[in-house]
Amino acid sequence: MVAQDGSARQSPASYLPLYLVTDTVLCSPRSVPDLVALAVEGGVTCVQVRDKRAGGRDLLDLLVAVAAAVDGRVPVLVDDRVDVYLAALAGGARVHGVHVGQSDLPADLVRTMVGPDAVVGLSAATPGQFGAAADLPAGTVDYLGVGAVHATTTKPDHPAPLGVDGFAGLMTSAPLPCVAIGGITADDVAPLRRAGAAGIAVVSALCTAVDPSASARDLLRAWQDGRS
Ligand SMILES: Cc1ncc(COP(=O)(O)OP(=O)(O)O)c(N)n1
Ligand SMILES: Cc1ncsc1CCOP(=O)(O)O
Ligand SMILES: [Mg+2]
8 A cells, every 4th residue: 555655654543453562471372473363363453573581683583473474464563673673674574664662763763764664653651752753754653652551560661650531631632643552451442442542552461362363353342342
């Protein structure tokens, strides 16, 4: 698909609704690619490979294996590591972009490094960070990852929890499509959608699921039912 700006990037509305962020430890004893394959069968619309313990080589191998498991069905991103994204792309893997946080490489330089066709996601959790994202040139960032909605042990250094009400307050000044993240369960999905989220991002809700396909289907149904 070709976007209005001539790039090959899809509209974020198409891939943000049910966004899986992987955690290698939480997936165990399943492999991450096996978990991802099951979750995509259940309807996950985007996958981000996140492994804070992996070095560059191991993260590259994991990203390439996940991309093979996804086989082009949904976008595949990597957390933090622009170099690993570029290496996977150079090796021929079907990978689509990178998600960076406030302490990672600056988003404008990331866009310059990855080019116009890659997806670039950015974390933002305060009005100041929303304002800074709004000031970036159009097309720099595709979407914002907004959280933590709830406290979560998956990311011990997460910013102060917003709560669904805090998330809703931020949405009134959202400069870009926003995916909600942090401790999200099926009960949160409809309220977050009504608050203006373009999607929900989950780690433990799918990585620790007994039946990841069924859990993905349940989350996606909650998203569809939550349409106001
Ligand atoms: C979709 C999405 N949103 C937010 C984050 C958090 O990114 P970051 O702030 O860089 O923190 P780490 O994930 O690197 O610990 C994310 N990864 N994905
Ligand atoms: C990566 C990230 N960024 C903010 S909270 C979080 C972790 C979310 O994990 P979980 O869905 O298990 O609470
Ligand atoms: Mg990061």
